[in-house]
Amino acid sequence: MSSIMTNASALTALQSLNATNKSLQQTQARISTGYRVAEAVDNAAYWSIATTMRSDNQALSTVQDSLGLGASKVDTAYTGMNKAIDTINSIKVKLVAAYGSTDAEKEKFQTEIETLQKQMKSYADGATFSGTNMLSVSTASGTAADVKIVSAFNRDASGKASISTIDVNVESIKLYDAGAAPDAKGILDTARLGTTGAATTSAQDPTLGDDPATGDTYSVAKLSVKGASDGQISQMMNVVDAALKDMTNAATTLGAAKSSIDLQKTFTTSLMDSIDRGVGQLVDADMNKESTRLQALQVQQQLGIQALSIANSSSQSILSLFKG
Template identity: 80%
Template sequence: MASIMTNASALTALQSLNSTNKNLETTQARISTGFRVAEASDNAAYWSIATTMRSDNKALGTVQDALGLGASKVDTAYTGMNKAIETVNEIKVKLVAATGATDADKAKIDTEIKALQAQAKAYAEAASFSGTNMLSVSNASGAAADVKVVSAFNRDASGSASISTIDVKVEDIKLYDGGAAPTKKGILDADRVGATGAVTGTAQSPTAGDDPAAGDTYSVASLSVAGHSDGQIGEMLMVVESALKEMNTAATNLGAAKNRIDLQKTFTQSLMDSIDRGIGQLVDADMNKESTRLQALQVQQQLGIQALSIANGNAQGILSLFR
């Protein structure tokens, strides 16, 4: 039936053209933004997941920065510890040289030992980074606080977020502690029993020149060979040996912490890259697909316009029926 009131062909062509134009706008938006899901209205679930993961990735970026700062702190302490170990080894050498020496020679050696003690203290005090010093501390009482390095940002299955840390126990590696009792002293300024080298809380100063007495104590930071007997120097050597063992253990702990931080930095960067890839798979547009689709839609748009033009021209044909 030919009608001038209702042009069904034109209505059909118009609906098809509108649909094509809408799809064309969507494709052009994807090409211009690079996103298949740019807003929540595009795909609410994917948009929500991607938004959360982007937020978590920003947090991981901060974790990466914190790991870098922590690595610098630990590396500084590790360097200071190694230099202090070298210095204490020199003190041990001087003690060996003092054994059997004359009083005059012991006085000279004692001057060298005091210089080495001051140097070890200087190394410990200088091993500070961003206000953190693990080797030379001063606690009013109790144990030295652990140094905590933020190592991970975690999100469990329920969506709850948490932070993990790598803890460095300063109490086990400190060389000096200027705090008052009952604060535990550091490895080098602690009083040690001469006979065993064990740390003790009860100091007992030896009588210079006498044979070693039970309970005599020495500190690596303040021992002196001037005027002391060979037996007492032997006990000093025991004290230094014990301190060196503890320092080597402390250096091992610092080295392990440094290695763990480095591994965590590498893992965090890989994790961030993996999350970026996952987000991309959810929301990024496939440009190859979209460019092909754009060309097809542009052809459809042109054909739709042509079809609408033909449909609108059909009404003109009705006039010929009345001629």
């Protein structure tokens, strides 16, 4: 049936052209943005996953910055500790040289020892990065607080987020503690028994020049060979040896923390790359596929326009029925 009121062919051609135009707009949007899923309307599930993972990746970027800052703090303390170890070795050499020497010679050795003691304090005080110093602290009471370095941002299966840290035990590595009443002083300013070199909270100053007394204590930071007897110098060597062992352990702790931070930095970088790849597989557009689809849709659009034109012109043939 021919009708001038309803052109079924034109309606069909128009629907087909509209569908082609819609697909063409979608393909052009993918090519211009580079995303197959750019908004929630494109694919709600993939968009939600991608948005969450992008947010987590931004958090990991902050973790990476925190690890870099933490590495600098630990490296600064490690450098200061190594310099202090070199210096305490020099003090040990001076004590050996002072053993059996005259009082006049001991005075000269003491001048050198005091210079080295000041140098160690300078190293400890200077080992500060971004306001953090692990070697020279001031604990009002109790123990020195650990230095916490953010090392990871985690999300469990239920979606709950959490933070992991690498903790550096400052109490075990501090060289000086200027606090009024800490539980324990630092490695270098604590009182140590002359017999064993063990740290103690009960200080007993020796009477220099006398034979060593039971319970005499010495501090590496305040060692004095001036007027000391050879027996007392021998006890001082025990104290320096014990302090050197503690400093070596402290340097090992810092070295292990530094290694752990470096490994975590490498892992975090790899993890961020993996997340980027995973998100890309969900939402990125395949440009080869989209470019091919674009060309096909452009041809379909041209054919659709031609079909609509033909359908519109078909009704004009009805006019020929009314010609005389």
